[in-house]
Amino acid sequence: MGTATTPVDEAQLNEFLGKMVGDLGAATNAPLMLLGDKLGLYRTLAASGPLSSADLATQTGTAERFVREWLAAQAASGYVSYDADADTYAMTTAQAMVLADEDSPVFLAGIFDSLYAMMVAEPKIRDAFRSGEGFGWHEHHPCLFGGTERFFRTGYKAHLVQEW
Known part of the structure; x- marks a missing residue:
């Protein structure tokens, strides 16, 4: 076992840290994904997109500031798509099948x-x-x-x- 006084294999350490950071990102995003499902954010975006954060908030009866932050996190994770020129968000067919369409055979939300x-x-x-x-x-x-x-x-x- 490597400690502060025992040498560690740097490549092995970096590989493990990378795995942990990925797992932490996934764990941190899980509550946001639950919110997206429960609040209908994914379903609405899939059905009506592309939408601005304000439009999505209006259509789902949610607060725009929170929706904006949620969308930014979802886009950063690759769960929704962002068009910077139009400042709108949308879902690809694959994203919608997995996160928005409860009848899809690959629905995971x-x-x-x-x-x-x-x-x-x-x-x-x-x-x-x-x-x-x-x-x-x-x-x-x-x-x-x-x-x-x-x-x-x-x-x-x-x-x-x-x-x-």
């Missing part, structure tokens, strides 16, 4: 409900680690089950009868 439930459960799971007692399914936040259903629904709908 529903999983963010489950991720929320996992984070909320952390104190109880930590206690279970210490005590050795279980953590029952009934103890999870209801978002876990709704998110799981939304995550798997489109795959089952597309493949269950036709292929499986």
Whole structure:
């Protein structure tokens, strides 16, 4: 193990730091993606785009300043597209299929409900680690089950009868 006094392989360290920074970015963006799903920001942008932050806020009944910040983060992550000349945002077909179209066989936005439930459960799971007692399914936040259903629904709908 490398420490302050033990030499470390710089390439290995930089590779690991890069992985961690990527994971931190993804984890930090998860709540924003949950908001985009819950507030209808992705669906509205996919259906009506390209839109300015003000137009998206008006159409979704949300505050423009928060929508502007949300859009900037989503564009920086590549989850929406930004046209600097027009100062508008839009979604590509691929982005919309994954984040806005609940009937798409590749829709993934529903999983963010489950991720929320996992984070909320952390104190109880930590206690279970210490005590050795279980953590029952009934103890999870209801978002876990709704998110799981939304995550798997489109795959089952597309493949269950036709292929499986």
